[in-house]
Amino acid sequence: MPTLVTWNCNMAFRKKKEQLLQHDPDILVIAECESPQSNGDWSDFSDWRWIGENEHKGLGIFARNGITLDSAFVDGDGGRYSIPVTTDTAIDLLGIWAMNDKQQPANRYIGQVYRSLQDYQDWIDSQTVVLGDFNWNVIWDESPKSPLCGNFAETVDILQSHELHSAYHTVTDTAFGNEEDATFYMHKSQDKEYHIDYIFAGGEILDSVASFSVGDYTDWIDASDHMPVICEFE
Secondary structure (H helix, E strand, O other), X not given: OXXXXXXXXXXXXXXXXXXXXXXXXXXXXXXXXXXXXXXXXXXXXXXXXXXXXXOOEEEEEEEOOOXXXXXXXXXXXXXXXXXXXXXXXXOXXXXXXXXXXXXXXXXXXXXXXXXXXXXXXXXXXXXXXXXXXXXXXXXHOOOOOOOOOOOHHHHHHHHHHOOEEEHHHHHHOOOOOOOOOOOEEHHHXXXXXXXXXXXXXXXXXXXXXXXXXXXXXXXXXXXXXXXXXXXXXX
8 A cells, every 4th residue: 555645845846855755655646836847857756647727836646666647537627626546556546736716716725625526426436545735624614705615524524425534533533623733834834723634545545554644844844834744554
């Protein structure tokens, strides 16, 4: 089973990837990264998929250690940034980067995750891992500035209907909204910490978790306002 990482790198991943590669991840979902076709040395990776409207800032899935990726054939467009892929391991992946949408406010942030899960629900099963920067926490469900097409609780309901559960909340036995480990520091301030990056997987996969960690502020804040979320399996 591969070691998985999700991280919003805050751009220029080519200059920051070595710090992450010290953890020897097999598959990485990286938000706000540049297109590997535009710049940088990507020889550390055996395969990758990338989407974006700006070659300097998109969503990438990167594989290492000989793992290969294939774009999954799915109905629907999903959220603004979502990549469904199959792998030659025991799992498939849906990588997500949820962001603001000024043109369609109902689709902003968690709304994009909700829409992706709706569009891809015929493809998603208990062997699919859904991970990325959801840009949302359940604490904001009750007070959005304008209605969303789906909030966090509704998004979790869809995931759980496919028997997918948050690795962090399963391992730590923590309720949504009560997280002690922040994955995001707004404006890089320790006083504005939130848990908004997730890895959701099936129970059989979660039973094989060997270690789970969220990057420490002092180690990663110079690189990004997000901390990497790392899940290692037996």
